[in-house]
Amino acid sequence: xxxxxxxxxxxxxxxxxxxxxxxxxxxxxxxxxxxxxxxxxxxxxxxxxxxxxxxxxxxxxxxxxxxxxxxxxxxxxxxxxxxxxxxxxxxxxxxxxxxxxxxxxxxxxxxxxxxxxxxxxxxxxxxxxxxxxxxxxxxxxxxxxxxxxxxxxxxxxxxxxxxxxxxxxxxxxxxxxxxxxxxxxxxxxxxxxxxxxxxxxxxxxxxxxxxxxxxxxxxxxxxxxxxxxxxxxxxxxxxxxxxxxxxxxxxxxxxxxxxxxxxxxxxxxxxxxxxxxxxxxxxxxxxxxxxxxxxxxxxxxxxxxxxxxxxxxxxxxxxxxxxxxxxxxxxxxxxxxxxxxxxxxxxxxxxxxxxxxxxxxxxxxxxxxxxxxxxxxxxxxxxxxxxxxxxxxxxxxxxxxxxxxxxxxxxxxxxxxxxxxxxxxxxxxxxxxxxxxxxxxxxxxxxxxxxxxxxxxxxxxxxxxxxxxxxxxxxxxxxxxxxxxxxxxxxxxxxxxxx
Amino acid sequence: xxxxxxxxxxxxxxxxxxxxxxxxxxxxxxxxxxxxxxxxxxxxxxxxxxxxxxxxxxxxxxxxxxxxxxxxxxxxxxxxxxxxxxxxxxxxxxxxxxxxxxxxxxxxxxxxxxxxxxxxxxxxxxxxxxxxxxxxxxxxxxxxxxxxxxxxxxxxxxxxxxxxxxxxxxxxxxxxxxxxxxxxxxxxxxxxxxxxxxxxxxxxxxxxxxxxxxxxxxxxxxxxxxxxxxxxxxxxxxxxxxxxxxxxxxxxxxxxxxxxxxxxxxxxxxxxxxxxxxxxxxxxxxxxxxxxxxxxxxxxxxxxxxxxxxxxxxxxxxxxxxxxxxxxxxxxxxxxxxxxxxxxxxxxxxxxxxxxxxxxxxxxxxxxxxxxxxxxxxxxxxxxxxxxxxxxxxxxxxxxxxxxxxxxxxxxxxxxxxxxxxxxxxxxxxxxxxxxxxxxxxxxxxxxxxxxxxxxxxxxxxxxxxxxxxxxxxxxxxxxxxxxxxxxxxxxxxxxxxx
Numbered sequence: 002x003x004x005x006x007x008x009x010x011x012x013x014x015x016x017x018x019x020x021x022x023x024x025x026x027x028x029x030x031x032x033x034x035x036x037x038x039x040x041x042x043x044x045x046x047x048x049x050x051x052x053x054x055x056x057x058x059x060x061x062x063x064x065x066x067x068x069x070x071x072x073x074x075x076x077x078x079x080x081x082x083x084x085x086x087x088x089x090x091x092x093x094x095x096x097x098x099x100x101x102x103x104x105x106x107x108x109x110x111x112x113x114x115x116x117x118x119x120x121x122x123x124x125x126x127x128x129x130x131x132x133x134x135x136x137x138x139x140x141x142x143x144x145x146x147x148x149x150x151x152x153x154x155x156x157x158x159x160x161x162x163x164x165x166x167x168x169x170x171x172x173x174x175x176x177x178x179x180x181x182x183x184x185x186x187x188x189x190x191x192x193x194x195x196x197x198x199x200x201x202x203x204x205x206x207x208x209x210x211x212x213x214x215x216x217x218x219x220x221x222x223x224x225x226x227x228x229x230x231x232x233x234x235x236x237x238x239x240x241x242x243x244x245x246x247x248x249x250x251x252x253x254x255x256x257x258x259x260x261x262x263x264x265x266x267x268x269x270x271x272x273x274x275x276x277x278x279x280x281x282x283x284x285x286x287x288x289x290x291x292x293x294x295x296x297x298x299x300x301x302x303x304x305x306x307x308x309x310x311x312x313x314x315x316x317x318x319x320x321x322x323x324x325x326x327x328x329x330x331x332x333x334x335x336x337x338x339x340x341x342x343x344x345x346x347x348x349x350x351x352x353x354x355x356x357x358x359x360x361x362x363x364x365x366x367x368x369x370x371x372x373x374x375x376x377x378x379x380x381x382x383x384x385x386x387x388x389x390x391x392x393x394x395x396x397x398x399x400x401x402x403x404x405x406x407x408x409x410x411x412x413x414x415x416x417x418x419x420x421x422x423x424x425x426x427x428x429x430x431x432x433x434x435x436x437x438x439x440x441x442x443x444x445x446x447x448x449x450x451x452x453x454x455x456x457x458x459x460x461x462x463x464x465x466x467x468x469x470x471x472x473x474x475x476x477x478x479x480x481x482x483x484x485x486x487x488x489x490x491x492x493x494x495x496x497x498x499x500x
Numbered sequence: 501x502x503x504x505x506x507x508x509x510x511x512x513x514x515x516x517x518x519x520x521x522x523x524x525x526x527x528x529x530x531x532x533x534x535x536x537x538x539x540x541x542x543x544x545x546x547x548x549x550x551x552x553x554x555x556x557x558x559x560x561x562x563x564x565x566x567x568x569x570x571x572x573x574x575x576x577x578x579x580x581x582x583x584x585x586x587x588x589x590x591x592x593x594x595x596x597x598x599x600x601x602x603x604x605x606x607x608x609x610x611x612x613x614x615x616x617x618x619x620x621x622x623x624x625x626x627x628x629x630x631x632x633x634x635x636x637x638x639x640x641x642x643x644x645x646x647x648x649x650x651x652x653x654x655x656x657x658x659x660x661x662x663x664x665x666x667x668x669x670x671x672x673x674x675x676x677x678x679x680x681x682x683x684x685x686x687x688x689x690x691x692x693x694x695x696x697x698x699x700x701x702x703x704x705x706x707x708x709x710x711x712x713x714x715x716x717x718x719x720x721x722x723x724x725x726x727x728x729x730x731x732x733x734x735x736x737x738x739x740x741x742x743x744x745x746x747x748x749x750x751x752x753x754x755x756x757x758x759x760x761x762x763x764x765x766x767x768x769x770x771x772x773x774x775x776x777x778x779x780x781x782x783x784x785x786x787x788x789x790x791x792x793x794x795x796x797x798x799x800x801x802x803x804x805x806x807x808x809x810x811x812x813x814x815x816x817x818x819x820x821x822x823x824x825x826x827x828x829x830x831x832x833x834x835x836x837x838x839x840x841x842x843x844x845x846x847x848x849x850x851x852x853x854x855x856x857x858x859x860x861x862x863x864x865x866x867x868x869x870x871x872x873x874x875x876x877x878x879x880x881x882x883x884x885x886x887x888x889x890x891x892x893x894x895x896x897x898x899x900x901x902x903x904x905x906x907x908x909x910x911x912x913x914x915x916x917x918x919x920x921x922x923x924x925x926x927x928x929x930x931x932x933x934x935x936x937x938x939x940x941x942x943x944x945x946x947x948x949x950x951x952x953x954x955x956x957x958x959x960x961x962x963x964x965x966x967x968x969x970x971x972x973x974x975x976x977x978x979x980x981x982x983x984x985x986x987x988x989x990x991x992x993x994x995x996x997x998x999x
Contacts, residue, residue, distance in 0.1 A: 047605050051826040053598065054585045054607055054704040058740050086822050088871070092844045097825030158844065160830070293871035295880060298711035298819055300740050 004250060007222075007257030008182040014230050015177040015188055015249065016219035017128075019195060021170045022138065022212070023066050024205040029137040029168035030057030030100065037211055041161035049166035051095035056299050059084075063135060063168035064107075065313065066204035068305060070170060071108025071133045072314050073198050081304045082107050084135070088293040093140035093160050101136035101171075103294040107303060108133035113198070114322060115190040117183050118340060124183070128191050129175035140165040170204075176230070184220075185249040192216055192245050193346075197321040200349065200384075208385065209241050216245055218273075220252035222260060231256070232266040236280050239273045247278045255280070321348070328352060332361040345373050346383045353390035359397040367393050371411060375418060388417045395424045408481065409433050435484050442475070442483055446491045449474040460496050468492050502530035503999045510576045510670040510724040517575035518564065524575030528557035528619050531577045535621065535668045538997060543643045544653075544663035546582050547589055548622030553577070560617045572727055574617025579669035581660050582623035583630055584610050584715070585704040589620070593706045594638040595628045597827045597834045597855030607704020608739065609673060609715050609732045616731040621669055625659030628857045629824065630680055630708040632656050633929040636920055637859045644916070645688060646997035647956055651913040654684025654929075656708075657718070661688040664718050666997035671728050672718040677708050678812055679908075679933025681716045682945035686908035686959020689947045689991045691725040691976065692718045693750075694933075696966045697940035698743035700729075701736035707823040709816035710741075712937045720992050722946060722977040726754035729969070745967060748942075753970035757977035760794035764975070765901035769805045770932045776911040778951025782958040783907045786948040789982055790905075790975070800901060802893035804886065808935040809927060811886035814870050814879050815938070820860075821867030827855065862923065891939045898965045903975055906932045908945040908959030936963050944972035946979050947991040957991060 028035060031048035047055040071078050085103035111130035116123045141164050146156025172195060180187045196207050196214055207214045221233035234256070239248045256266050271280040319327070325348060329339045342348045347368040354364035368383065372393070376383045396413055399405040405413060405428070416427030428434055449471045450457045459467040468489060475488040493499070505527055508516065516522045532550050539545055560575045585591045585603035587610075592598040606614070613620060627637035635643040635658025645653040646666040653662035657674030661684030664672050674681040676694035685692025693716045700715040707713060717728035729750050736742040766787060771780060791797045829835040829851035830844070837850035856864070870879035897904055910931055919926040936943040945959040960979060964971040984990065992998060 047603075050831055052585075052603065052605070052832065053591070053593070053601075053706040053826070054603070054702075055605075056703050056739050058738060088822050088825060090825065090828065090845065090848060092828070092830050095826065095831065097828055098822050157840075291873045293822070293868065293873070293876075295818065295822070295871055295876070298709075298741075299707075 002254050002258040002261060004254055005182070007254050010225060011222040011253070011257050011260065012178075012225050012227070013180065013184040013249075013253050014221045014223065014233075015174075015180065015184055016233070017174045017177070017188060017191060018217040018219070019172045019192060020215045021070075021172065021199055021205050021207065022214070023063050023168040023170060024203075025060055025062045025066070025168055027060060028166035029060050029063055029135070030166055033166065035167050037208075039163055041159075041163060044163040045165070049095065050162055057100060057297075059300060059303065060168060064303060064305070066168075066202070067107050067133060067135050067170050068310060068313050069202050069317060070172070070199065070204060071111065072310070073202055073317060073320055074108070074111035074113055074130045074133060074172070076108035076111030076130060076133060078305060078310050079105065079107050079109065079303075080307070081302050083302045084297040084300045085294045086297045089290050091139070092158065093142045093162075093165070095140065095162060095165055099136060099139065100297055100300070102134035106132035106134040113191065113194055115187065115194045116343075117186045117190050118344075119183065123336060123340070126177075126180065126183075126187050126190070128177055128187070131173045131175045133170055133172050136169050136171060138164050138167040138169050184253065185246040188218065188249045189242050189246040193242055194321065196242075197349065201318055201321055201324070203318070210381070210385070212240060215240050218245060218248045218252070220249055220256065221266070222253065222256040231260070232268050234266065234269055234271050234280075236271045236273050237283065244273055244275065244278075248273045248280060251279050324348065324352060338365075341369060345369055347373070350383060350390050350393075354393045354397075357391040357394035359394040363397045363401075364393065367397065371414060375414070386418060387420060388414065392417055392424055399424060399428070403484065404428070404434055406435060406481075406484075409435065433482065435482055442479075442488060442491060445475045445478045445483065446471075446488060446495060448478060450492070450495060457496060460492070460498060463498070465493070465498060502526065502533075505530040506534055506667050506670075506999050508670070509721055510573060510719060511727060513670060514572045514574060514576045514727075518570070524557035524560040524564070524617070524619055525554060527575060528553050528577050528621070531621055531669060534999075538666050539668060541644065541649060542646055542662050542666045542668070542997070543641055544579070544624055544659045544666065544668055545622045546592065546594060546625050546638075546640055546659065549589065552588050553619055553621050556614070556619045560619060563617060570617045571731060573671070573731055576618055576671065577621045577669055578613060578618045578728070579622065579624045579660055579663040579672040580610065580613070580620045581626055581657055581673050581675060583626060583675055583706045584673065585706070586610050586620065586623065589623055591623065591706070592639075593629045594626045594640055595855065595857070595860070596639040597851065598832075599639075599834060601833055603704075605704065608701035608736045610704060612732040613673070618671070618731065624657070624663055624672060627656035627658070628860050629706065629820070630656040630675055630677055630713070631820070631859050631863055633679070633683055633926050634914075634916070634919065635659060635662075635684075636916065637857055639857055642916055645913045647689065647913065647995045651915050651956070652687070654687040654913065656680040656684075658684050660718050661685055661690055661692065664688070664690050664720060665992060665995060667999045670720065671724060673728075673732070674716055674718055675705060675708075676714050676716050676933075676937065677712045677816060678937050679930035681718065682908050682933045682943060682959065682961060683929055685718055685945045686947075686961075687913035687957060689957030689995060690718055690720060691722050691944065691946050691980070692716065693725050693729055693944040693969070693972065694936060694942065695729060695733055695969055696743070696748075696942045697937075698741050699747065699942070699967070699969065700733040701739045701742050703736055703738040707819075709819040710823060711819060712816060714937070720990060722757075722944075722973055722980050723751070723754040725944070726750040726973050743967070748967055748969040750970050750973045753974040754977045756974055757981050758793070759790055759975055759978045762795045762903070762975065763901040764790055764795045764797045765800035765897055765904045766797065767805065767904050767906045768799050768801045769803070770906035774910050774928065774931070775907065776951060776953070778953045779907050779909070779911060779958050782949040782951060783960060786960045786979055787905065789979065793978060793982060798901060800897045800904065802890075802897055802904075802935070804889040804893045805935045807886050808890055808938055809931060811883040811890070812930075812934045812938060813866070813927060814883035815887065817863040817867030818870045818880050819867065821864045821871065824856075824860070824864055827852065859923070887938045890935050894935070894939045894941060894963075894965070902964070903971050904963040905975075906961045906963070908932060908961040912951045912954055912956035912958060932961055939966075941966050942969035942972055944969075944976045946976035948979060948983065949991070950994070
C-alpha cells in the first residue's frame with residue numbers, strides 16, 4: 002500500500018529498543034578485553050565461557066556509564082535494583098541465560114527531545130524513555146557449509162565467544178504517538194540523537210557497522226481517530242540510521258495493507274532485510290519463549306548512592322542539544338546551515354575541529370564538502386573517516402598560512418585517509434608544499450623564459466597577458482606546487498615589465 | 501602404614517611437621533596408604549593420584565625448609581569435595597556430564613588450601629551436583645558409612661564425611677546448601693560447619709543453589725574444623741556475594757570452649773513426630789550438659805521453620821534449573837549424538853538426558869516449573885517471602901539467646917537404598933539444617949553420642965547469627981571437651997574403621 006494512503010487511514014504508534022555496546026576496556030562481568038575484531042575465542046576466560054564454578058562481578062565503569070546515560074536522558078536513577086537472569090538455550094550464550102535486568106531497571110522515566118525537518122520548518126518531538134538497563138552481549142554464531150550462511154541448510158556452525166559478556170545498555174522508549182507521516186523520520190531522529198548523546202558522553206564510539214548500536218523497531222497502526230492501539234510487530238536487526246527509517250516505513254505500509262484487506266496483524270518478531278528494505282517474519286508469539294526471569298543470586302543488588310549520582314550528574318559534558326544551541330548562536334548560523342550540519346552528522350566533528358584551532362567557516366566547509374563527499378564515496382559515516390578533527394584543523398592551518406593550496410590540501414587529505422600519517426607527514430612524504438621560496442621558484446622562472454623566448458619577447462614588448470603561458474610552464478615544472486601569483490610577479494620582474 | 505601419624509589431629513600433625521618431627525611427604529604417604537587399604541570398602545574418593553598429592557607435599561616441605569611462614573595446617577593432608585575446581589585433578593561434581601573434565605582454574609577455596617600448605621589427597625564423592633542427603637545420587641556409585649557399610653554416610657558431602665570418619669584424611673572440605681556438611685558430619689560422628697553465607701568463597705564451586713551454597717570444613721574435632729575454616733575463608737573479590745569482613749575468630753573460640761553465662765535456645769519446632777527416640781535422648785542429654793556447664797537454657801519458638809523445607813524445595817531447584825543450563829555439550833563435558841546430522845538443540849537435549857541423573861532432572865524440572873511465567877509468584881515468590889519470615893524468626897530468637905540448638909538430623913544414618921525411591925523421606929533428613937541456609941546464618945554440628953537403639957552417631961546442631969560463627973565453635977568445643985571425658989576419648993574411635 003502506498004505510504005501516503007496508509008497514513009491517510011491509519012495512525013502509527015512506535016516503540017524503539019536500542020542496544021548500545023559500551024566502550025569499556027573489560028567485559029561486563031569479567032576482566033576479559035573487548036577489542037573488536039580479535040582472533041576468535043581469544044578474549045575469553047572461565048567467567049565469560051561459563052565454566053563450571055565461575056562467577057560474575059559487575060564492571061564498575063559499565064555501571065557508571067549506564068547511570069550517566071540515564072542522567073543524560075533525564076531518567077530517574079534507581080537507588081536499589083537487581084540483575085535478573087533471562088533463561089533460554091542457545092549455543093552462543095555460554096550460561097544459557099543472559100544476565101540482564103527485568104522489573105528493576107537502573108534508570109527509568111526519562112525523555113529525549115528530537116528535531117525533525119518538515120517543509121514547514123524544524124519540528125520538535127519529545128520521546129519518552131521507559132528505561133535504561135544493563136546486560137551482557139552474547140557470542141557470535143556463524144553457520145557454514147550452506148548456500149545462504151543461515152542456520153537452515155548449514156553443515157555446521159561455529160561460535161566466537163569474544164563478544165560474550167561485552168556490556169550492553171538497552172534503552173527502551175515508551176510508545177511514541179502522534180507522529181503521523183513523520184513516524185519514520187522521528188524514529189531516525191531519535192536513534193541519531195541517542196547515538197550522538199552516547200558519543201558525547203564518551204561511553205561508546207557507536208560504530209553501527211560493527212554492530213555496536215542495534216535497534217529493534219516496534220510498529221503498530223490504529224485507524225485514524227481510534228484510541229486503542231493495534232497489534233504490534235517487532236523488527237530486529239535494524240543496524241543503521243537509514244534502515245531504522247526504512248523499517249518503520251515498510252512496516253507501516255505492510256500493516257496498512259493487512260488491515261485494509263480485512264486481515265489481522267500478527268504479533269511477531271520480524272527481521273529487517275538490508276538488501277530489500279523489507280522485513281520477514283521470524284518467531285511468532287505462539288512459539289515465544291518463557292524466559293523465567295528471576296533475580297540473579299550470584300550478584301548483589303546495585304545501590305548507587307545519591308551523592309555518587311549527583312557527582313556523575315555534575316560531571317556530564319555538554320550534550321548535543323545544548324551544543325547545537327550554543328554553536329548556532331556562536332557561529333551565527335541560520336536554521337538551514339545548522340540543519341545541514343546536523344544532517345551531515347558533522348556538528349561534533351566541526352566543533353572539535355574548531356576547538357583544534359580552525360575558524361568555524363573553514364571547518365564547516367571542509368567537513369560538509371570535501372569530507373562528506375569522501376564519506377559518501379566510501380559508503381561510511383562521516384565520523385568513520387580515518388581523519389581526525391585535529392588533522393582537519395591542521396590542513397586548514399596549512400592552507401591559511403599559504404603552505405598549501407586548496408588543491409594540494411585535497412591531496413594531503415587523500416594521504417591522511419590512505420593511512421600515510423598526519424597532514425605534516427603527508428606533506429613531507431609526498432613533497433606537497435607550495436613552492437614559494439624565490440630561489441627555487443626563480444630557477445623555474447628562468448627556465449620557463451629560456452624555453453619560451455618568443456613568449457618572453459612578447460611580454461617584454463608589453464603584451465603582459467602573454468605572461469600566462471610562462472606561469473603555466475612554471476606550474477607544470479613545479480607539478481602545481483608553485484604559488485601562481487608569486488611566479489607571475491617574478492616573471493614580470495625578470496622581463497623588466499611592470500605588472 | 502603409619503597409624504601413629506594418622507591418629508594425630510590435624511593441629512597436632514601440623515605442629516609435628518613444623519617441628520620437623522615428620523614431614524608433609526610422610527604424612528601424605530601415610531594417608532595415601534590408608535586410602536589404598538580402605539577406600540575399596542568406603543568409596544569416599546572419586547579421584548586420587550598419589551603422584552600429584554606427593555608432589556604438593558614435596559613442595560610444602562620445601563616451603564617449610566626454606567623458612568617460609570606457613571600456617572598451622574602446612575603439610576596436613578585434606579580430602580577435597582569434587583565440587584571445587586582443581587587445576588591438577590579432574591572435577592566432576594559426581595556427574596556423568598562432567599566425566600573427566602579438567603578445569604583450567606582453581607577454585608578460591610582450592611587456592612587457599614594450597615596457599616596454607618594443605619596437601620590435597622584427592623576429590624571426594626558426593627551426590628551429583630550436591631543434590632541429595634545420602635551420596636547415593638553419585639553417578640559413580642554410593643559412598644558407605646564407616647560406622648556401618650550398609651548405611652549412608654550422609655550427603656551431599658558424603659565422600660568427605662566418610663573419608664574423615666574412616667581416617668582416610670584428617671580434614672575434608674564440603675559444601676552446605678541445605679545441610680550437606682552438617683548432616684553427613686552428624687551421621688558419621690564428625691564435626692562439620694556451615695559458615696555464614698558469604699563467609700567462604702563460592703568462586704570455583706560448581707553451583708547447585710547460588711543463594712545457599714556455602715563451603716565449609718569437616719574434621720574429627722572442633723579445633724581442627726576451626727583451623728580449616730580459617731584457612732580457606734574470608735573475602736574474595738571474585739565472588740560478589742562474599743562478605744568483606746574479617747573471618748570470625750573461630751580458632752580462638754574453639755580453644756576457649758566454655759559456655760558459662762551463654763544463653764542457649766532450644767528450637768521447639770525441632771522435636772516430636774519423625775524424630776528418632778535415641779536422637780532426642782542424646783540431644784536432651786547434651787542440653788543438660790550445657791546447662792550443667794553454666795549455660796542458661798530457654799525454649800524458643802520459630803514458627804516459620806516448619807515451612808522451611810517446602811520453601812527450600814522451591815528456591816534451590818529454581819536456582820539449579822538455571823545454574824545447570826550451562827551443561828549443554830557445547831564447550832566442555834559430555835557430548836551425545838553429535839554425528840553430523842543433528843542440530844545443536846538435539847545434541848543438547850540428548851546430552852542432558854544421558855548426562856544428568858534422576859534427582860538432578862527432578863530438580864531441574866521442578867525449578868523450571870516454579871520459575872515459569874504465571875507460577876513465579878505462587879512458587880518462587882512465596883518461597884522468598886517464607887525466607888524473609890525465617891530470617892525474622894532467627895532475628896527474634898537471637899534477641900534473647902546467643903545460640904540456638906537442635907538435633908542436626910531427625911534420625912541416625914539410614915540404610916542404603918531405604919529412601920532412594922521416596923524423595924520426600926530423603927528430603928526430611930535436612931529438616932533441621934535448612935532454616936540456617938535460608939537465613940544465611942552460621943551453624944555447626946558436633947557429635948553428642950551414639951543412639952542407644954542402633955549405636956550410630958547423633959549430632960548436635962548449634963546455630964548462631966551471621967558472622968557469629970565463633971559462637972558455634974565455642975559451644976561445640978565445650979560440648980566436645982565434656983563428652984570426650986565421659987567417652988574416654990573421641991567418639992570416632994568407636995567406629996569400625998578407627999585406627
